[in-house]
Amino acid sequence: xxxxxxxxxxxxxxxxxxxxxxxxxxxxxxxxxxxxxxxxxxxxxxxxxxxxxxxxxxxxxxxxxxxxxxxxxxxxxxxxxxxxxxxxxxxxxxxxxxxxxxxxxxxxxxxxxxxxxxxxxxxxxxxxxxxxxxxxxxxxxxxxxxxxxxxxxxxxxxxxxxxxxxxxxxxxxxxxxx
Numbered sequence: 343x344x345x346x347x348x349x350x351x352x353x354x355x356x357x358x359x360x361x362x363x364x365x366x367x368x369x370x371x372x373x374x375x376x377x378x379x380x381x382x383x384x385x386x387x388x389x390x391x392x393x394x395x396x397x398x399x400x401x402x403x404x405x406x407x408x409x410x411x412x413x414x415x416x417x418x419x420x421x422x423x424x425x426x427x428x429x430x431x432x433x434x435x436x437x438x439x440x441x442x443x444x445x446x447x448x449x450x451x452x453x454x455x456x457x458x459x460x461x462x463x464x465x466x467x468x469x470x471x472x473x474x475x476x477x478x479x480x481x482x483x484x485x486x487x488x489x490x491x492x493x494x495x496x497x498x499x500x501x502x503x504x505x506x507x508x509x510x511x512x513x514x515x516x517x518x519x520x
Contacts, residue, residue, distance in 0.1 A: 370480065374496045375470050384504045387417075390514050391459055399455065400448030403516035410513045411455070415444040417506040418462040424499050425469045428478075431486050469499060 380386040391414075399411040408416075419442050427433045436442065449455040472478055473496050480493040 367476070367480065370493075371474050371476075374473055374493075374500070377500050378466065378470055378473075378496070378503070380503070380507065384507055385511055387414075387462075387503070387507050387510065390507070390510050394514060394517075396452055396455060398517045401517060401520075402447070403513060403520055406513065406516075408509075408513075409447050410510060410517070411448045412444055413506055413509050413513065414462070415458060416442055417503060417510075418458060418465070419443075420502055420506075421462065421469065421499055422465045424495050424502075425465055425472065427487070427490075428469075428484060428492055428495050429472060433486055469496075 376382060380388075394410055400409050402409050419436075423436055423442075449458065473480075473492065478492055480496075481491050484490050484492065484495070
């Protein structure tokens with residue numbers, strides 16, 4: 343006598359199985375985007391950028407080795423580098439650390455600062471659209487990489503951005519308490 347209560351559950355309807363897999367992947371992509379936008383587990387970078395005074399960008403408070411501008415510049419360049427790696431089969435690695443950090447402690451003028459902010463958000467949007475595009479497999483290895491996947495790179499951007507946005511928040515607080 344068979345005990346069917348112990349039999350493994352199988353999805354008989356293939357259409358339902360495919361729908362569930364597609365739904366799960368879409369949800370994963372959308373969750374990544376919500377995290378990349380910030381504001382859930384960490385402050386949105388937009389909030390800090392709206393509050394920082396241009397004159398404060400070059401200050402290195404509390405003997406820190408970097409200013410708000412230097413941290414944000416690094417955040418933007420690293421994010422772009424990861425985007426470039428994901429979508430560019432001709433990707434050339436940047437030189438660490440010189441290519442990832444600015445030479446100067448502050449932007450030359452407000453126009454340069456506004457341009458840097460625009461680049462950051464344009465590139466973040468490009469990256470989020472790349473992640474959302476179902477043609478870009480989250481789990482498939484990036485052909486010109488050495489085992490990285492788009493999912494891994496999205497987590498890397500998320501983690502790196504969260505880390506440096508936290509540093510920007512600390513710098514901002516130190517500047518306001520000075």
